[in-house]
Amino acid sequence: MTTQTAAATTAAATATARATLTALTALAATTAALVASSDNPKSPNQNPKSARPNIVFIFSDDHAYAAISAYGDARHLVDTPQLDRIAKEGMRFDRCLVTNSICGPSRATVITGKYSHLNGFMNNTNSRFDGSQTTFPKLLQAAGYQTAIIGKWHLQTDPTGYDTWKILPGQGQYYNPTMIFNGKKVSMPGYVTDIIADLTLDWLKKRDTTRPFLLMMHNKAPHRHWEPPLRYLDADHDRVYPEPPTLMDDYTGRGPAEHENDMNIRHTMTDEDTKLAKSKPGKGAGKDGRLTPAQQAEWDKYYDPRNAAFRAANLKGDDLVRWKYQRYMHDYTATVRGIDENVGRVLDYLDKNGLSDNTIVIYSSDQGFYTGEHNWFDKRWIFEESLRTPFMARWPGVIKPGTVNTDIVSNLDFAETFLEAAGVPVPAEMQGRSLLPLFRGATPPDWRKSFYYEYYEYPSPHHVMPHEGVVTDRYKLVHFIVPGREYYELFDLQTDPHELTSVYGKFDYKTVQKDLEAELTRLKAAYKVPATIPPRFFGNKSIDGGKTGGGGKTGKGGKKGKNKSGGGDGDDTGGSGETD
Ligand SMILES: [Ca+2]
Numbered sequence: 258m259t260t261q262t263a264a265a266t267t268a269a270a271t272a273t274a275r276a277t278l279t280a281l282t283a284l285a286a287t288t289a290a291l292v293a294s295s296d297n298p299k300s301p302n303q304n305p306k307s308a309r310p311n312i313v314f315i316f317s318d319d320h321a322y323a324a325i326s327a328y329g330d331a332r333h334l335v336d337t338p339q340l341d342r343i344a345k346e347g348m349r350f351d352r353c354l355v356t357n358s359i360c361g362p363s364r365a366t367v368i369t370g371k372y373s374h375l376n377g378f379m380n381n382t383n384s385r386f387d388g389s390q391t392t393f394p395k396l397l398q399a400a401g402y403q404t405a406i407i408g409k410w411h412l413q414t415d416p417t418g419y420d421t422w423k424i425l426p427g428q429g430q431y432y433n434p435t436m437i438f439n440g441k442k443v444s445m446p447g448y449v450t451d452i453i454a455d456l457t458l459d460w461l462k463k464r465d466t467t468r469p470f471l472l473m474m475h476n477k478a479p480h481r482h483w484e485p486p487l488r489y490l491d492a493d494h495d496r497v498y499p500e501p502p503t504l505m506d507d508y509t510g511r512g513p514a515e516h517e518n519d520m521n522i523r524h525t526m527t528d529e530d531t532k533l534a535k536s537k538p539g540k541g542a543g544k545d546g547r548l549t550p551a552q553q554a555e556w557d558k559y560y561d562p563r564n565a566a567f568r569a570a571n572l573k574g575d576d577l578v579r580w581k582y583q584r585y586m587h588d589y590t591a592t593v594r595g596i597d598e599n600v601g602r603v604l605d606y607l608d609k610n611g612l613s614d615n616t617i618v619i620y621s622s623d624q625g626f627y628t629g630e631h632n633w634f635d636k637r638w639i640f641e642e643s644l645r646t647p648f649m650a651r652w653p654g655v656i657k658p659g660t661v662n663t664d665i666v667s668n669l670d671f672a673e674t675f676l677e678a679a680g681v682p683v684p685a686e687m688q689g690r691s692l693l694p695l696f697r698g699a700t701p702p703d704w705r706k707s708f709y710y711e712y713y714e715y716p717s718p719h720h721v722m723p724h725e726g727v728v729t730d731r732y733k734l735v736h737f738i739v740p741g742r743e744y745y746e747l748f749d750l751q752t753d754p755h756e757l758t759s760v761y762g763k764f765d766y767k768t769v770q771k772d773l774e775a776e777l778t779r780l781k782a783a784y785k786v787p788a789t790i791p792p793r794f795f796g797n798k799s800i801d802g803g804k805t806g807g808g809g810k811t812g813k814g815g816k817k818g819k820n821k822s823g824g825g826d827g828d829d830t831g832g833s834g835e836t837d
Contacts, residue, residue: 309402309469309679310652311616313603314671316367317476317596318360318409319636320622322647324479324593332499334628335590339601340649343620347651348660348696354708354728355624355668358636358643360480361386361411363623363668368392368418370672370687372784373711374794378412380714382796386412391684393672394418397471400681405460408453408475415440419473423456425449429477430545431484431592432552448486449477450592454599458606471675474603478592479626481634482529482544485591487552490559492594498586503755505575506631510758512744514722514737520627520635522585523578525719530634531584532560533567582629589628617678618651621668630755637721639710639735640756644728656696664700665708665728666692688784706730709780713794715739723795725786727777734761734773738790747773 323330326337327344328351356366357373365378369392378384395418398404405421409429416422423438431449435442445452457474464470504522508515519525528534529544541548542556572580600620607613625643627633636643648666650656669689676683677691694701708728715723722742726735733756735746746759747770753760760766780786 308615311469311612312397312402312471312675312678313607313616313618314471314473314675315476315600315603315618315620316408316473317478317620317622318480319624319626320476320479320593320596320647321626321628321642322645323628323642324590324626325647327649328647332501332628334498334586335593335597337593337597339597339604340620342601342604343618343649343651344659346653346658347618347649347656348662350648350650350662350664350666350695351645352663352730353621353646353648353666353668354644354710355646356709357711357713358624358638359712359714360623361413363646364410364412367623367668367671368394370669370683370689372669372688372709372786373713374786375686375688375784379794380796381411382714382717383793384413386414388412388414388417391686392418393675394471394473396676396681396684397679400679401468402679403465403468403470405470406473406475407456407460408473409477410475421460423460424475425477428480430547431477431482432541432543432545432547433549434477434547448595450486450595450599453477454602457603461603461606461610461612469679476596476599478596479589483585483588483592484543485588486595487555487559489591489594490555492591493587496587498583498590500579500582501628501630503630503757504578504582504632506757508631512737512746512759513742514724515631518633518719518721520637520719520721521632522581522629522634523632526581526585526634531581532588533564578632585634586628613651614653616652617675619649619671621648621671622646623668635719637712637714637719639712639724639726639728639733641750644710650692650696652696655693657698660698662695662700664695665705665730666695667708707776707780709777709784709786711786713790713796715795717796723790725777725781727773727780729773729776732769732773734770734777736777745774 322328323332324334324337325340326333326335327341327349355363357363357379359381361381361384362373362378365376365386366372369376369390373379376390378386394404394406398418398420404419406416406419407421407423408425410416410422410424411427416424421439423436425434425436429449433444433446434449434452436445436452437443453474453476457472460472532542534542536542536553537546541550541553542560548556567580604618607616607618623646624636625641625645625647626636627642630642631640638644646668667689670692671689673683673687673689674692677693683691690705706729709725710728711725712721713723715721722737722739724735724737726733731749731751733748733750735748737744737746745761747761747766748756748758749760749766750756761770
């Protein structure tokens with residue numbers, strides 16, 4: 258595997274760009290060869306059909322790599338011993354980049370192996386997933402796999418390609434949630450992460466043991482509003498969390514997009530986010546007010562005295578920002594503890610029932626997330642914290658335990674990986690590439706050295722300007738694409754790892770800039786990106802040059818309306834109305 262870091266030179270970046278184009282144009286032709294070219298005697302493709310591997314795909318929503326201890330963030334926000342088992346017993350990928358850093362679009366890319374502009378799910382505002390298109394679960398189902406998805410779906414239309422689907426409508430609720438079981442609405446008592454794991458284990462116990470399976474366990478946590486399992490409310494014992502170096506970022510050195518967005522701790526974070534909001538009349542606390550009286554009492558016991566102390570302190574300015582960051586990290590890491598514990602239950606089941614040896618276990622998130630960096634929460638940006646998502650894979654006999662990969666991989670590659678592992682041909686229309694050679698520790702020489710990124714949803718919610726870009730191991734060229742306000746930024750991650758100063762237009766970067774601009778053009782052609790972005794890609798709200806719109810109205814962009822059971826921003830089960 259490669260270990261490229263920030264040592265690339267301008268010349269290397271140029272060579273990289275050219276190599277990438279060659280690799281991309283050759284991809285369709287080599288897909289069949291990739292499937293057939295396994296030279297490893299343990300290749301699952303050469304095993305009898307009955308030995309095809311099971312796939313357990315564990316996916317979370319907005320889980321920052323900084324909040325997985327295996328990733329070694331300097332702040333050490335939380336211990337995740339169970340998640341770390343996957344890295345310890347398998348491979349940790351340090352540069353898994355998402356195609357479009359937002360929930361629905363990421364999920365659509367995972368199952369189709371295609372970018373948003375081709376799979377049709379561009380944003381969470383007006384996109385609906387076309388379930389008639391080719392997906393990897395459908396192909397595995399057709400090849401004899403049992404298929405199931407349990408937990409968050411968020412693609413607006415009913416799931417297709419799954420024998421069993423037990424999903425949350427829309428964003429879902431943390432406490433005592435409503436779920437939909439193959440089209441039927443069900444009320445589930447308990448905490449959402451526990452329920453998803455319970456249903457996952459129940460499905461495993463009742464499955465047909467004569468056939469391989471694909472099991473997708475999709476957590477709601479740790480999505481906003483970061484509502485913890487009540488048993489973990491005091492788990493951090495009022496720890497004071499270290500702050501990220503960019504917590505007080507004032508966006509100097511960057512253009513209007515970083516100044517105009519509305520996803521910051523200072524101004525955007527609400528009383529519901531910080532748990533300062535009062536309980537709803539006749540309902541409990543929390544975003545959806547669904548706590549039982551006993552649960553409410555536990556909630557109040559934790560939050561009430563701390564909220565009273567906060568109010569007495571009358572904090573302002575940066576001190577208030579610091580308090581909100583601490584509360585945010587408390588709640589966020591507590592939801593992560595719930596994930597960690599429940600992933601451990603699933604891993605234990607696989608181990609104890611002899612399934613681990615022939616089961617690929619993946620842990621990933623639909624995107625990364627800001628845990629206070631740049632004063633942000635949320636995602637969307639091409640910048641590191643939201644572009645990079647955790648990805649860890651365990652497959653005994655194929656993946657060497659305790660290994661780390663630093664190649665550029667993507668959620669664009671997941672479908673192709675699972676298909677190749679199952680011995681199912683990868684359709685030529687899929688745009689990623691199987692990770693199986695990387696699993697084996699043998700990255701092909703023509704592996705991608707640059708990556709195309711796209712983000713469309715605008716202006717509501719969060720007012721992050723649509724942008725596209727190209728990312729290499731060292732550089733990042735960003736092209737903001739709001740009509741009439743287009744501009745570029747360029748970052749050198751070797752000299753500016755926190756991406757604080759755009760060097761676009763600087764003399765020293767003239768050649769780098771020219772090469773990256775050419776590479777962006779080449780990648781867009783290779784990935785069939787429309788020359789002009791249709792306005793519907795941005796969502797329901799009109800684009801007016803960014804002067805008005807959704808800024809300041811975060812979390813309220815959901816369109817009320819009749820949804821099918823797989824949707825639900827405006828469903829009648831208490832859907833949140835959020836689009837993020
Ligand atoms: Ca998400």
